[in-house]
Amino acid sequence: MWDSIWINAHLATLRDGKYGVIRRAALAADQGRIAWVGARAELPGEPAELAREVHDCAGRWITPGLIDCHTHLVHAGNCAREFELRLQGASAAEIARSGGGIAATVQETRDASEMELIRSASARLKRLMDEGVTTVEVKSGYGLDTAAEMKMLRVARLLGASGAVTVRTSLLGAHALPPEYRDKADAYVDLVCGEMLPAVAEAQLADAVDVVCDSAGFSPRQTRRVFEAAAALRLPVKLHADQYSDSNGAALAACFGALSADHLEYANEAGVRAMAEAGTVAVLLPGAYYFLRGKQLPPVGLLRSHGVPIAIATDCNPGSSPSSSILLMLNMACTLFGLTPEEALAGVTCNAALALGLAATHGTLEAGKVADFALWDIEEPAELAYALGANPCAGVVRGGRAGA
């Protein structure tokens, strides 16, 4: 006897990165895992005899729970004032003088209590969850000292403590230079490698380590140092790579077997080839490309031809992607980057799971995986990427239990 069975549904299983459609399907869950997936006609008996609870989906679609694999969800304040100044014609230098930019977010995040950070992040997280997100990655990176980075990671862990969503955390101590280390980048990297990483590892606050390697962040040499320190602590790595210029970030990420290299607008072909060989996922972030009015598209054709798995995420952050809508990102990935709706959906399910090291348990509707899935009022799966500003999510199931 299974715990629950869902009948009268159409499934997009996302097996092998395709829609994997099963119409007139049934899906059973037992002890938090998917126990059976297939056509209703192939069920080995009557639903009421097979499971303690029977849920009639009334013709809705079911997809794996969506996974937002790149967010800066925990932060204080926002950059709306800066946005307004810029649109009134202020230059970047004038905005910096008025106290805007990442330095402002760092100061506000350092000053905020854990309670305040939980409150503001919870509101953003709720919007993601309302759109079918059941797993979210959260980065630190606005503390930029050991205590404040650990505070951010504790808050991220607490967001997942209710059990309503799975949270994976990444230490992004090497996000930007804090003001007290201006012109002393190597000394700051010493702090990240020598103090921050060991403290975070000891407290088990991070599932991965991330770095911004770019003209606006850290050099390839500095990135390598952080990755070596992470490897010594057996923490997997990710990389903000080649967003503003080609720094060979894609190849560097691949060289360290990174789970993912993210952004990639300026990535070169050798880097893409190296990613394919290393199994590093390309995480594309159309919200940042849109908000910054990017001129350089990520190399989607190269990623496809080399067989690099493509994930999509919100990059939810105050400065360059103030969005907590994963469905809007699906649309933007198609309209701006030319992904197909099927590729976009794979980007927030199976490939996003891969980018978080969760592919064995999450991201597809297959027997044995965690029973996290979303129900949708749609006629076909392409609608998830097609509609702008609509939310057809009719509910989520987490670990086999119906949620909000």
Ligand SMILES: [Zn+2]
């Ligand atoms: Zn980011």
